[in-house]
Each structure stands twice: as structure tokens, then as C-alpha cells.
Amino acid sequence: MFVKKDATFQPLRIAVLTVSDTRTLQDDTSGGTLVECITKADHVVARREIVKDDVYLLRAVFSQWIADPAVDVIIATGGTGLTGRDVTPKAVKPLLDKDIPGFGELFRMLSYEEIGTSTIESLALGGVANGTLIFSIPGSTGACRTAWERILQLQLDSRTGPCNLVEVRTRFFE
DSSP states (O other): OEOOTTTOOOOOOOEEEEESSOOOOTTHHHHHHHHHHHHHHOOOOOOOEOOSSHHHHHHHHEEEEETTTTTTTEEESSOOOOSSTTHHHHHGGGGGEEEEHHHHHHHHHHHHHHGGGGGGOOOEEEETTTEEEEEEESSSSHHHHIIIIIIHHTTTTEEEEOOOOOHHHHHTTO
């Protein structure tokens, strides 16, 4: 990682959304992993919720958080596969002002190193809505660690160079 000279760390307020019909806060290891990673990186966990795999319930939560000035980033885990119940991308895409296609592409490339060709079943995506960064990743703990440790931790750090999503998010409406 290239660290910018004279750059200061800017903590972000990150909401964690677990998409699942069966998990609870007590057994949500993926959401728990993200909370641990976010906190360890000195960011703030702004919200945490578990929502069933339902397009309209998900859109309601995403919309609420997108409109909330106390949320800078949303990371959703789960619902990114190919089954009929995997509806997170379908719920999120209409809400995005801009896609960040490189996120899903890079995630699948890194995931390929870990799980091989099974990575083609992931519909992981990134985007921006109302200046809020949104990332949707698979529901496994391993996928959460890969996304955080190999992409998000760096791109959500204002000291990462040559550029990062923290500095870019302030210019989405220019």
C-alpha cells in the first residue's frame, strides 16, 4: 500500500447489513466479522441490522441508511448468490447513482485465489447512492474477510494512495 504524505485518517461511519432468513445477532459470524474489522480499523459502526431476503424489506433499509447523514458506507453481507432467495443485488441496483464495477471484479479475482471457479456464483457489487458508498458481498465469513482485508480496508482509508474512495466520495456531486 502506498501511503500519502501528510494524509490524516478520517474515520467513517459504516453500517453493516446482514441479509438472511435464519441468522440472529448471536450467530451472525459474517456481520460480527465485519463489525470487528471496522472497529479494529478505527472506523465507527453506525448501524447493524439483520434483514430477511426480501427485495422490499432490503430496499427500505438501504433507502433509510442512504438518506441518513450519519451513515457514510453500507456493507451488506449475504444474498449475493444465484438462488431465487438471493435478492440483495436486485434490491440495491435501482438505488445506485453510480456503479463501482471494479469492486465486484476485484472481489471475484481475489476470491478465485481462495475458492476457485466457484467465485463466478458471486454477484458482489459496489456503488454509490446519495454520496453513500455501498458494497454487497457474499455471506460467508471468509468472503467478508477477503472483501475487508484486501479491498475495503485500503479503499476506506483516507491515507491510501494514489487514491481512495474516502476522498472521491466528497466529490460525487461535483
